[in-house]
Each structure stands twice: as C-alpha cells, then as structure tokens.
Amino acid sequence: MSAAAELLETPSGPFAHPALFYRDDQEYLEGTVPFVREGLAAGEPVAVAVPGDRLRMVRDALGDAADTVRLLDMREAGRNPGRIIPGVLRAFADAHPAGQRVRIVGEPVWAGRSATEYPACVQHEALINAAFRGRTVTILCPYDAVRLPAHVLADAHATHPTVIPAGARPARASEAYAPDAVVARYNEPLPPAADAMTFPFVAGSLTSARHAASDEGRRLGLTGVVLEDLALATAELTTNSVVHGGGSGVLRVWAEDGHVLCEVRDGGRMTDPLAGRRPPSRDQRGGRGLLMVNLIADLVRVHTGDGGTTIRCWFSR
Amino acid sequence: MAGDRRRTPYAPGIPAPCLTVRPLAGGRGVRAAGEIGLATHTIWERVLEQAVREGEAVYYLELSEVTFVDVAGAGALAAAAGRLGEGRRFVVRRPPPALCRVLDMFWPGLPAIEVSMS
Numbered sequence: 001m002s003a004a005a006e007l008l009e010t011p012s013g014p015f016a017h018p019a020l021f022y023r024d025d026q027e028y029l030e031g032t033v034p035f036v037r038e039g040l041a042a043g044e045p046v047a048v049a050v051p052g053d054r055l056r057m058v059r060d061a062l063g064d065a066a067d068t069v070r071l072l073d074m075r076e077a078g079r080n081p082g083r084i085i086p087g088v089l090r091a092f093a094d095a096h097p098a099g100q101r102v103r104i105v106g107e108p109v110w111a112g113r114s115a116t117e118y119p120a121c122v123q124h125e126a127l128i129n130a131a132f133r134g135r136t137v138t139i140l141c142p143y144d145a146v147r148l149p150a151h152v153l154a155d156a157h158a159t160h161p162t163v164i165p166a167g168a169r170p171a172r173a174s175e176a177y178a179p180d181a182v183v184a185r186y187n188e189p190l191p192p193a194a195d196a197m198t199f200p201f202v203a204g205s206l207t208s209a210r211h212a213a214s215d216e217g218r219r220l221g222l223t224g225v226v227l228e229d230l231a232l233a234t235a236e237l238t239t240n241s242v243v244h245g246g247g248s249g250v251l252r253v254w255a256e257d258g259h260v261l262c263e264v265r266d267g268g269r270m271t272d273p274l275a276g277r278r279p280p281s282r283d284q285r286g287g288r289g290l291l292m293v294n295l296i297a298d299l300v301r302v303h304t305g306d307g308g309t310t311i312r313c314w315f316s317r
Numbered sequence: 318m319a320g321d322r323r324r325t326p327y328a329p330g331i332p333a334p335c336l337t338v339r340p341l342a343g344g345r346g347v348r349a350a351g352e353i354g355l356a357t358h359t360i361w362e363r364v365l366e367q368a369v370r371e372g373e374a375v376y377y378l379e380l381s382e383v384t385f386v387d388v389a390g391a392g393a394l395a396a397a398a399g400r401l402g403e404g405r406r407f408v409v410r411r412p413p414p415a416l417c418r419v420l421d422m423f424w425p426g427l428p429a430i431e432v433s434m435s
Contacts, residue, residue: 235415
C-alpha cells in the first residue's frame, strides 16, 4: 500500500492531517509529488500551497500534470497564518461537493518565519483539526527537519494526528497529538508597547478612534490601500469591543521595523477559537469583521483570557 | 450609544458619526452623507429596505459624501441587493474605497450591484 493511501485510513474519521518531515529537496519531492499524483489519478481536486521556491520545484516535477493542480505561493496567500483556513484551505475544499475527497499540500511554517509570527503559525496548524473535523479532506504539511528549530518540529507532533518521519514511511499516529493544548500554550500575553498612540474608546468615539488610527498610520508612512485597510481593521476591532467586548476598549497604533501595528484591547473574552477563520456563507449576515482583519493584515496575533482580549495586527509600510 | 456625542480631545473637529439621507431629484434613489458604522446601521438598513420596496429597476445610491462603510454596512447592501429580484439593480455611485474593498472580498461580482465612479 502506498504511503498516501494509508494516510486516508486514520481512525479519527475522514479528515487526515499528516506532517511530513523532510531533510532535503529529494525527500520533499518524494513526499509531496506522489501524494499529488495519486490524488489526480483518483480524480480528486488537488492544491499545493507552499513557499514559492518549493512551489516551483513541485510544479517542475509534476510537468504537464501541474496544469490541473491549484498552485499557491504560501508566502503570499498565507503570510498571515490566520487567513490560511478561510482564504486557502476552506476556499479550495468548499469549492467542491461534500464527500468528494480533496487533497492539499500546505506548508505554513518555514525557516525564516519570525518569533512574532510563530505563535500564530502553530495555533493555525492546531486549529486546522477543529476546522476540518468530519470533512473528507487530506492536508499534508511539510516540515523542514533540518532548518526548523527543535521546538517547532516538536510542536508539529502536537498539531498533527499523524506524522511521516524523515526518510521513514509510512505514516504513523503521533503520540504527542494535543492540538487544544498547543492553542492554549501559544495564547501568549501581548504587553502594551511603549510610545504607542493610545486612544481609549466607547461607542460614541468609534469614528474618532478610526480617524486617530488613520492619522497615525499616515504619519508612520502608510498610504493607499494599506492605509484604508488599517482604517477598516480599526473599525472592525473597535466595533467588536463595543458590541462583544464590554462596551469599550483601548486602541494603540505604533511602528516596528517595516510594519505599522494596530492593537485593540478590551475586557471581553474570546470563547470561539475559530472566530475569524470560518468562511461565511454568502447569505450570512454579520460575523465577518474579524475574518476581514485576518484577510487584510500581514499578521494577526490574539491573546485572550479572564483579564480581557488583545488583538494586534501588522500592516507592511 | 448614539446618544454619546462627546468630542474627543484627539480629534476635536470630528463629530460623532451620523448619516443623512436625501432623495435624489427624480426620485430614483438617494444621496447619503456621513458614515456607515455601528451608530448608523439602523438608518442605512432602513434606506436599503425602502429601496427594495420602491420597485425601481435601477436604484441609485449616491455615496460620494459617505466617508466610510464598515463590513456590516457592506453586508447590508449585499443582502438588500439579493432581495431586489430579477432584472433590478443598485447603482452605487462614487462609494468610499472601504466599500469596494469589502464587496470585492466577500461579494465579488454581484449582478445586482453596479459600482460607478462617475
């Protein structure tokens, strides 16, 4: 039996989410290309969302077959890990009939992801399991076993129910699988930045809060669509605080390196870990604010607990 | 909520959010001014409900004086467009960039919404 066929036979239901550990290009191609080809041979829709250099490698190895595969540069499509479930994985899976198996190669964690991005990356990997429970979908996640740090490789064993060790097939169940514990462990506090423009708001000052964010964003170098996106994100986050987060909050805007950061802190607690990660149905009213923020920001980090919720987003300048 | 009209020290020139709506000459639509957000969703939804009821084949929403539309405001427009029925449409004139951004993101290519920048 092939490794890929065995991946489909998980005891946990129709959803399969193996981590593939690779040490070099050859192991990468041996792990991904047959997985893609078997899907195509079975008439399954297949997508590959991996960093651009790897994407070119897979595309070249597939040859003409690449034309029938959806290819996405994960560095762009998945720059903010919070948008990968709604914008990449479910966007592809939901476009096909329920019951039709869909295969995706998704590589959201690569060497070079910053320490700031990583908590959002690993929470995303953990939340895939809840987002796809019961779905006839296989998501294969390659991990660079040479260049990624040991704690990242260890986390991959906690976020994936099955693992394919480097150079060793077939897949086996991961004994460390504990996705909820990962989401909780990386729910890290986001201490307030010093020297940030700080603006406490209530319902009556939502407009002023948005203008304050725009003025500061402009002063810090944002222009055009990105400046509009900062205003949109600020409006959605501050409105959420007023409606769901206790009626008030504190907005902060500041710059760090190449980004302008916008943060909203309120007294509410987020109880739904998939908030902002579900694609809404076309007819659904409301509930798109946080999803919008995930789709437009370069990174979104969340800390939530009894003391309140902080949502911080990054915009390139 | 809408009763809180305090001006903040940071932006003294910006009044609390409001939305005013007047009929267009000729009666085939409305001209709105202000912004569409939490404080004005009720007014905006009433405007859209009225537009759906009026039965015009083409209903103009002149938004050049609207400075901002949030995601829920765009969603209300998309929902109203969905209720227009066969052969009817909204022409949304000169909307703020946020509205186009959100429509493109969540409701691309709705046949009942035509965005006109002229």
